[in-house]
Amino acid sequence: MSALLDVKNLTLQFRTDEGLITAVEDVSFSLNKGEVMGLVGESGSGKSVTAKALMHLNARNAVYGPDSRITLHTEQGEVDVLSLRTPRDLKVVRGGAISMIFQEPMASFAPAITIGKQMVEQLQLHGDMSKAGAKEISVEMLDRVGISDASQRFDQYAFELSGGMRQRAMIAMALSTKPALLIADEPTTALDVTIQAQVIDLMKDLVDEFHMGIIFITHDLGVVAQTCDRVNVMYLGRLIEEGPVREVIRNPKHPYTQGLISALPKLDNLDQSLTAVPGDIPSPLERPPGCVFNTRCSQIVGAACTTIGPNEVDLGADHTVACHIYKEVAE
Amino acid sequence: MNGPLIRAENLSVGFPIGKGLFDKFVLKAVDDVTLHIDKGSFFGLVGESGSGKTTLGRALLKAVPITGGSAHYADGEVAYDLETIGKADLKDYRKRAQLIFQDPYAALSPRMTVRDIIAEPLEVMGLTRNRQETDERVRETAAKCRLNLEHLRRFPHAFSGGQRQRISIARALVSGPKLVVADESVAALDVSIQADVLNLLKELQRDLGITFMFISHDLSVVAHTCDHVAVMYLGRLVETAPTRQLFAAPRHPYTKALFSAIPSLDPDDRGRAQKLEGEIPSPMKQPSGCKFHTRCPYVIDRCKVEEPRLQSSAAEHNVACHRWEELLQNA
16 A cells, blocks of 8 residues: 555644644654544544644644644645645645545535536536536536436535435535545534444445545544544544554553543443543643643553653554553553 | 323424415424323433424423323422413423523523523522522532532633533523433533533432433433433334333334444444435425335335334333334344
């Protein structure tokens, strides 16, 4: 497998009235072609901001760290995403090589323009294409994602479709430009379970067919287990655990990941009481010193936890964790 | 358990749609529902969006008009017929039946302190004689929901989602209700704190003997908290049973499909789900016969014309399906 994306030391802060707020701190990961990576964390963990950084989509007040690098390997060569400035250059990552699916499909489609027109518009923006050719591709894509009467749906507005259909149309639109990387930001969260199962199935088929890389942002570990090859767990802007999906879910190492998994209600053991991770995620304005998780951690090993940020520890089998517990074992 | 707190018989809620004299149409959001909720129990109501679960909850709170059938409330002190309840009695009923909303960010006024938010029901209903008494009640209730004095002085924006939901719970509890309808009360929370709120609700049920009607689309949450579950589809109850029995041996094809659509946490357990085609039909265009026949994998001609009645299949286990016995034998 060849590399598709390299993120190195990504640090992202926002300039606000209350000062600089750190949203993402020193995050590095890479993704291969055809690989599905889950990005997991609760609200405020920085997962969406990280994904938006890949498309250089964050607001104007975003400040990137000096050694932050995002490199995208496309067929035309390497693209240094963070150095792109003009809208024309940015087209490569916005809808060209990278597409994004959002959580709320109703909010992502323009309400007063037909779905078809929106699809044609973006195809023409990204490729040398006639209107008729773009329409043909759009209808084909709508059909491919399981929308019945695709040519009729093409002329409908977003409000005329049901929630599941809208999300399918969103996926069709995102894939019509044949992106190398698809970012799916909580694509199934707003859907009912039965529809979620359909959309997950569809996405699995599309990975096999189009062989693109996917970054799947979600807070639902069940969805991750069903779709992803690898998982990155984020907490308060930090990557705290990373590894193959089987490893991380069956053998979680970071106290936060462990807490997340034991907080999930499981159907095979109804007698097990639910244990919440104590406390709440701190506000980004009050980032705790040392390990960002120390305010909620039940396994503090010493003063290091509250003073020194833990480094990533390689646990073998491609599994890394940023926690002081494991550093001590390694030394 | 000592008898039912709520008894609904053939309860229907319809909303008239269309303005003209001839195009009047009644949308039946809740259709012919018969159920009872035992005192002190945790009653779960599940279904997809559009199934009418919220409307049913509101009807039992007398927050929407009941258009057919009857609903009775009896807590040992008073007994009300919710359909014909008078103004004075309704005032008393509001004290006894309360609601917790889904979104703790939208449900709390940003301009009121937490103390004022919790005290408001007391003041509106005139339940306390003076400020001192109000303060005492507020403090007492807040303590039950693990909020301290310091919290009471602040405004909602200073709190995280989990804490806000505890404030909403305190507000619902302050009037000393016997019945609390919790409508998707943990759906907006992160998994790591969701367990905390669920445990709090269970504690309140145990310690204060409050009866909960817990409306949710998340089956694993329902499995872990509820004693009894009712499954709704397009305004109708399709199956009701004690939680364990329902999860061990679901009888209705819709319930089975719902269960298998839950993404499994086991990465090796992929694609096993029994997929349900299509989506829940619009309540404006309800199918004839069994409402589920358009999506049911076991549909026969009879299902398309004759609507199945909720019938007893085992002790307290009711199912509305023509073929449940047959399917049970073939399983």
